[in-house]
Structure formats: C-alpha cells, structure tokens
Amino acid sequence: MNKNxxxxxxxxILLIPLFANFTINNxxxxxxxxxxxxxxKIIGPYLQNMTYKxxxxxxxxxxxxxxxxxxDGKEKEVNRYQEHSSIIYGLEPGKKYTYDVFNDxxxxxxxxxxxxxxxxxxxxxxVLGDTRSRHDVHxxxxxxxxxxxxxxxxxxxxxxxxxxxxxxxxxxFDINKNLIRNVPYFTVLGNHEQNSKNYYNFFDLPGNEAxxxxxxxxxxxxxxxxxxxxxxxxxYLKGAEREKFWEDISKGYFEKEKxxxxxxxxxxxxxxxxxxxxxxxxxxxxxxxxxxxxxxRKFWGDVFERYNVTAVLNxxxxxxxxxxxGGVDYIVTAGGGAPLYKIDAIQPxxxxxxxxxxxxxxxxxxxxxxxxxxxxxxxxxxxIKVPRRK
Numbered sequence: 001m002n003k004n005x006x007x008x009x010x011x012x013i014l015l016i017p018l019f020a021n022f023t024i025n026n027x028x029x030x031x032x033x034x035x036x037x038x039x040x041k042i043i044g045p046y047l048q049n050m051t052y053k054x055x056x057x058x059x060x061x062x063x064x065x066x067x068x069x070x071x072d073g074k075e076k077e078v079n080r081y082q083e084h085s086s087i088i089y090g091l092e093p094g095k096k097y098t099y100d101v102f103n104d105x106x107x108x109x110x111x112x113x114x115x116x117x118x119x120x121x122x123x124x125x126x127v128l129g130d131t132r133s134r135h136d137v138h139x140x141x142x143x144x145x146x147x148x149x150x151x152x153x154x155x156x157x158x159x160x161x162x163x164x165x166x167x168x169x170x171x172x173f174d175i176n177k178n179l180i181r182n183v184p185y186f187t188v189l190g191n192h193e194q195n196s197k198n199y200y201n202f203f204d205l206p207g208n209e210a211x212x213x214x215x216x217x218x219x220x221x222x223x224x225x226x227x228x229x230x231x232x233x234x235x236y237l238k239g240a241e242r243e244k245f246w247e248d249i250s251k252g253y254f255e256k257e258k259x260x261x262x263x264x265x266x267x268x269x270x271x272x273x274x275x276x277x278x279x280x281x282x283x284x285x286x287x288x289x290x291x292x293x294x295x296x297r298k299f300w301g302d303v304f305e306r307y308n309v310t311a312v313l314n315x316x317x318x319x320x321x322x323x324x325x326g327g328v329d330y331i332v333t334a335g336g337g338a339p340l341y342k343i344d345a346i347q348p349x350x351x352x353x354x355x356x357x358x359x360x361x362x363x364x365x366x367x368x369x370x371x372x373x374x375x376x377x378x379x380x381x382x383x384i385k386v387p388r389r390k
Contacts, residue, residue: 043081043173045101045111046180048204050152051214052093052118055184056204057101058085059109079166083201093118111181114151120218120272122366124148127277128359129156129315131172131336132192138337139175140376141359146179148361151216153183154223156315156333157190157279164196173202186214189225190279190315211257213264219364220271222264224278226296228253258300265307272388273310273369275362280316282330283323285353287345289316304328310369310386313360317341320358320373320381323349329384333360333373352382 044059060081068076086101094117102109117123126145131138145153160168176185189210193199206212210225228250237245268274284293304312305326312330318341321332330349335358343353356375363370367388373381 041079042108043170043202044177044181045099045109046173046176047111047113047182047184048085049206049214050113050116050184052116053091054087054089055091055113055115056085056087057099057111058083058202058204059101060084060202079170081166081201085204091115094121113182113184116151116215117217120366122364123151123216124361124363125216126150126153126359126361127156127313127333128153128336129188129279129313130158130190130318130334130338131155131175132158132161132168132190132338134337134339135171135175137357137376141336141357142176142179144374144376144378145359146183150183150361152186153179154186154221154277154313155188155336156277156313157188158192158315158334158338159187159190161192163192163194163199166198169198169202186221186223188223188277188279188315189227191227193227195227211260215271217364218270218272220264220268220274222261222274222276224261224276225257226278226280228257254299258303262303265303265309269307273364273386274307274389276304276309276312278312278314281314281321281332282312283321283325283332283347283349284317285319285321285343285345285347285350286317286341290345290347302326308389310389311371311384319343319353319355321353322351322373322382322384323347324351325349329371329386331360331371331373331384333358335359354381356381 041062042059045057046059047055048058049056060083063080063082066078066080068078091097093115096112096114098110098112100110126148128141128145160172162168187203187205189195189199200209203209206214211223213220213222215221233242233245280296281289281293282297284290305328309328312328314332315334317332318334318338319332320335323330335356340355343355346353358373358375358381361372361374369386371384371386375381
C-alpha cells in the first residue's frame with residue numbers, strides 16, 4: 001500500500017471517534033441543559049430593597065432534596081434551595097422597568113417594577129400581617145392587594161407558621177408569586193419566623209435586616225425587631241426566671257436597638273411622614289397579652305410621641321385595632337390569614353376594634369396621609385387621616 005494512503009487511512013481512523021463525540025455533544029448537551037433549566041423548580045423572582053435608583057431582584061432554585069425517615073418508618077422529603085439575587089443600580093426615580101432574570105424564552109423570570117420617587121410626591125402602599133396560616137384566606141388577601149396596585153408592601157410579621165420549615169416558605173412564595181414579582185415586599189420579623197436562617201436567606205433587606213429603615217420621597221419607614229434573643233428563651237423558664245433571662249440575655253440587644261432608633265429619628269426630624277413597623281402590639285385588646293404590651297411600652301417609653309411619628313403599625317394579635325395616644329395612631333393590622341382572635345380587653349386608648357380579615361391601604365399625599373383598613377369584601381372598615389409632620 002502507498003505510504004501516503006496508509007497515513008491518510010490511519011488519521012481517518014483516529015479522527016472518527018473525535019468527530020463523532022463532537023457531533024453528539026454539539027447536538028444534545030446544550031439542549032439537555034436548557035431543558036433541565038426550564039424544568040427546574042424555582043421560587044420567585046421577587047423584588048427586594050427598592051430605592052429611587054436601585055433594586056434587588058431575587059429568586060431561588062431547587063438544589064436537591066433531603067430524605068428523613070422517622071422511627072415509624074415514614075419518609076419525609078425536605079427541599080433545599082440556592083438563593084440568587086441580581087442588584088440593579090443606576091435606575092431613574094419614579095420610572096417603570098421590565099426585567100427577565102432567566103431569558104429562557106418563557107415568562108417565568110419576567111416582571112415589572114417602578115422605582116421609588118426621590119422627591120416628595122403622592123404614592124400609596126399596603127400593610128398587612130400574620131399571613132402564616134389559612135392559605136386560602138391569605139390568597140384572597142393577596143388577590144385584593146394586587147388590585148390596589150401599591151408601590152410596595154410591608155408585612156408586619158408572622159409571614160409563615162414556622163420559619164424553620166421550608167414547606168411553609170414554599171406555600172408563602174407560591175401564594176405571593178403574582179404580587180412580589182412586580183411589587184417590592186418589605187418584611188418584619190415575627191415570633192413565628194423563629195429568627196430562622198431561611199428568613200435571612202430568602203430576603204434581601206436594608207441594614208442588618210432585623211431592624212432597618214428606608215425612605216420613599218420624604219417619607220421615612222422604620223422597621224424594628226421586637227423579638228431579638230427572646231425567641232431563644234427556654235420553655236422551662238417561668239415567672240421570675242423567665243424575666244431574669246430577658247434581663248440578662250435580651251435587654252442588651254434591645255437597648256442597642258433603642259439607641260439606634262433614637263439616632264435615626266433625631267437625624268430625620270424633617271421627614272414629611274414617619275411610619276414605624278414592628279410585630280408585637282403596642283396596645284393589645286386581647287386580655288392575655290395586655291400585660292406584655294404594657295411592659296413593652298414601659299421599656300421603649302414615649303419615643304414615638306416625642307418624635308411625632310405619623311403612625312405605628314403592628315401585627316401579632318389577629319384582628320384590627322386602632323388606638324391613639326399622645327397624638328400618635330397605633331394600629332394592629334393582623335388579618336392576613338391567621339385565625340382571628342376574640343377581642344376581650346378594650347383599652348382607654350382604643351378608637352376602633354374589630355376581629356376581621358383585612359389589609360391597610362395608605363395613601364401618602366402632599367398635605368396628609370389617608371390610612372384605610374379594607375376588608376375582603378372591599379368595604380372600608382375605618383379611615384384615618386393624618387396631617388404631614390410639621
């Protein structure tokens with residue numbers, strides 16, 4: 001055989017497998033990866049940490065499942081997620097944008113948002129709380145909120161039944177998916193969040209995320225953590241022992257937070273409006289919780305009245321309650337889904353109290369803010385008008 005022909009045949013034999021592999025990989029691997037990505041279970045996308053010039057778009061992908069078998073032989077599957085975020089900066093204030101975090105030819109990664117105004121101008125937002133259970137009621141509330149087309153939403157805590165239970169978070173994000181992909185969602189730590197890692201992983205909030213502030217135009221929003229280390233209190237501690245645990249373990253945390261709060265209020269005295277949110281009530285009309293609320297007021301003192309805060313909004317007690325003291329409106333808005341409580345301890349400061357599912361729509365204008373408690377039937381439970389701070 002001619003030497004040159006022999007060399008050509010040998011090279012062809014050696015190269016055929018390479019071409020074959022190249023052809024197979026080129027035809028299928030990319031498609032398989034793309035198909036797998038489209039089929040992957042996701043949470044989100046959802047909007048976080050909005051400002052007048054930036055936003056954090058978050059989502060989470062299912063990374064795997066842990067199987068647990070109990071002593072009864074029954075297996076339980078627990079999903080685990082990888083959280084992602086895309087921080088978009090350099091946006092224009094008060095403008096509407098569209099986004100797509102996946103760009104995979106589907107709508108699952110798409111959404112819209114409107115950046116916050118930089119200067120004082122009218123806007124409205126929604127506040128709701130205690131969405132942790134009765135998922136059908138929670139869904140009805142969310143559907144009503146979507147129709148209000150708010151600039152953003154604040155949840156006053158107890159978003160889920162158990163913060164350490166990933167299944168509860170899956171329910172929460174599924175119920176809210178059509179809202180939070182288009183509307184920024186700010187959250188407050190409730191006792192049912194259990195100060196869990198899940199909470200801090202899923203949400204991208206300002207500051208240290210437990211307590212923080214943000215601004216919209218010349219309106220200041222302050223979110224406080226009223227749970228702190230108290231969530232770690234052992235169940236076997238009762239009475240004086242429980243009180244001592246609070247004094248030694250939790251009090252230092254709250255004193256630091258209180259100093260931070262006074263500093264923020266002192267530096268923002270020219271704000272047109274100041275809204276403060278935290279989970280447990282300032283004034284409770286549930287008999288078993290009035291003493292706890294009184295202790296809370298004793299520790300924090302008259303800080304909200306001294307700084308002429310526009311309104312304080314809480315959750316925790318599952319009803320609507322409006323109290324007024326020292327020129328400040330204190331509102332419990334906790335009708336987002338959790339079982340309603342009986343009202344059995346009307347306070348001297350009480351203006352209105354009703355056990356009802358609801359949410360709050362708050363319109364911030366140039367001269368006044370109008371706060372409306374709205375039931376699931378669309379009717380206004382109460383309307384409160386508050387003038388702009390002087």
